[in-house]
Amino acid sequence: SSIFAAVEMAPRDPILGLNEAFNADTRSTKVNLGVGVYFTDEGKIPLLAAVKAAEKTRLEAAPARGYQPIEGLAAYNTAVAALLFGKESPLITEGKTITVEALGGTGALKVGADYLKRLLPEAKIYISDPSWENHRALFESAGFTVENYPYYDAATRGVNFAGMKACLASLPAGAIIVLHACCHNPTGADLSDAQWAEVVAVCQERGLVPFLDMAYQGFADGIDADAVAVRAFAASGLQFFISSSFSKSFSLYGERVGALTVVCSSKEEAGRVMSQVKRVVRTNYSNPPTHGGAIVAAVLASPELRQQWEDELAGMRVRIRAMRTSLVEKLAARNVPQDFSFVIKQRGMFSYTGLSADQVERLKSEFGIYAVSTGRICLAALNTKNIDYVADAIAAVLK
Ligand code: PMP
Numbered sequence: 135s136s137i138f139a140a141v142e143m144a145p146r147d148p149i150l151g152l153n154e155a156f157n158a159d160t161r162s163t164k165v166n167l168g169v170g171v172y173f174t175d176e177g178k179i180p181l182l183a184a185v186k187a188a189e190k191t192r193l194e195a196a197p198a199r200g201y202q203p204i205e206g207l208a209a210y211n212t213a214v215a216a217l218l219f220g221k222e223s224p225l226i227t228e229g230k231t232i233t234v235e236a237l238g239g240t241g242a243l244k245v246g247a248d249y250l251k252r253l254l255p256e257a258k259i260y261i262s263d264p265s266w267e268n269h270r271a272l273f274e275s276a277g278f279t280v281e282n283y284p285y286y287d288a289a290t291r292g293v294n295f296a297g298m299k300a301c302l303a304s305l306p307a308g309a310i311i312v313l314h315a316c317c318h319n320p321t322g323a324d325l326s327d328a329q330w331a332e333v334v335a336v337c338q339e340r341g342l343v344p345f346l347d348m349a350y351q352g353f354a355d356g357i358d359a360d361a362v363a364v365r366a367f368a369a370s371g372l373q374f375f376i377s378s379s380f381s382k383s384f385s386l387y388g389e390r391v392g393a394l395t396v397v398c399s400s401k402e403e404a405g406r407v408m409s410q411v412k413r414v415v416r417t418n419y420s421n422p423p424t425h426g427g428a429i430v431a432a433v434l435a436s437p438e439l440r441q442q443w444e445d446e447l448a449g450m451r452v453r454i455r456a457m458r459t460s461l462v463e464k465l466a467a468r469n470v471p472q473d474f475s476f477v478i479k480q481r482g483m484f485s486y487t488g489l490s491a492d493q494v495e496r497l498k499s500e501f502g503i504y505a506v507s508t509g510r511i512c513l514a515a516l517n518t519k520n521i522d523y524v525a526d527a528i529a530a531v532l533k
Pocket residue numbers: 170237238239240241266314319347349379380381390391392
């Protein structure tokens with residue numbers, strides 16, 4: 135008999151599975167608020183002008199496609215560290231950080247997880263409750279036990295900071311805590327600057343190992359403003375990990391552009407850590423692809439293209455905010471029983487709307503509007519053409 139005879143069907147991915155259902159839906163009015171992708175007001179995934187310009191230059195130069203080094207493109211890695219810490223950061227000038235190019239934010243998390251499993255084999259991982267759907271499975275697949283720390287407070291639609299802090303303060307030294315550096319996915323609820331300072335202090339007191347997931351730098355308030363958490367940890371003298379994703383901020387989803395950065399206590403230590411991280415990469419996929427990283431590096435190295443990119447990123451941020459305000463106004467105009475003004479305060483692409491799984495199911499079956507069963511919607515999929523339809527549908531399922 136076949137070696138696969140007893141293989142069970144794995145469950146569908148909760149979010150990518152939604153995409154499949156959306157694609158199969160034949161209603162012309164359908165709207166996909168499920169997946170975390172930025173769409174323009176025309177409902178298209180943008181190809182940023184800065185990216186297009188860098189691609190044109192690269193195409194004209196027609197570079198050969200040799201292997202990259204295991205750690206990827208040096209100019210890219212340097213540029214990523216500068217975005218995270220600021221160009222003048224002593225961590226960079228003193229050589230205490232290492233960055234390796236990775237296959238998206240997911241790839242960066244996985245390389246980091248595999249390395250951490252070798253470094254701290256007995257440690258447990260703590261993720262926020264709730265967190266990005268893939269965090270738990272990803273760290274479990276690296277061999278870790280994954281637990282939650284309290285995060286979202288449904289009553290206030292904000293962060294249960296007292297609960298979060300008390301939990302972190304109870305963890306054993308060496309526990310690894312995954313933190314969303316900005317634009318928390320799925321809730322849109324972020325810590326304040328003062329709360330970040332408290333989290334840094336707890337990590338220091340308890341000897342915790344922070345792993346910051348930075349998938350939306352630039353989507354809340356801008357590149358530097360959105361790096362407050364990273365920079366608070368950078369100033370603390372702690373050792374920590376950061377995964378970066380440029381899927382959203384450069385609209386380069388399919389090119390898989392990300393990076394893993396590790397902050398060490400000295401240059402010499404960083405050299406040893408780099409050698410070990412490279413082993414993880416080498417035994418997984420050997421070295422990263424060329425195109426995406428080269429484009430991001432070219433944009434960030436050119437003052438003109440960098441400015442153009444920051445302007446385009448600001449455009450995405452501003453449009454999402456406009457959709458937040460508009461949705462809140464339109465729901466109020468439809469006399470829905472709840473006050474939705476909290477949607478305006480949430481940051482990034484997502485909102486935890488408070489819609490129940492039943493209401494989400496009705497949005498899908500009656501209106502062809504797809505959202506995650508937890509009530510998470512992606513505001514970046516709303517536009518001036520579909521927002522009235524969405525507001526009508528939400529009002530209908532709320533009544
Ligand atoms: N972390 C978080 C919090 C995310 O939201 C995402 C993307 N949705 C990722 C990591 C993964 O990013 P990428 O698509 O670049 O792998």
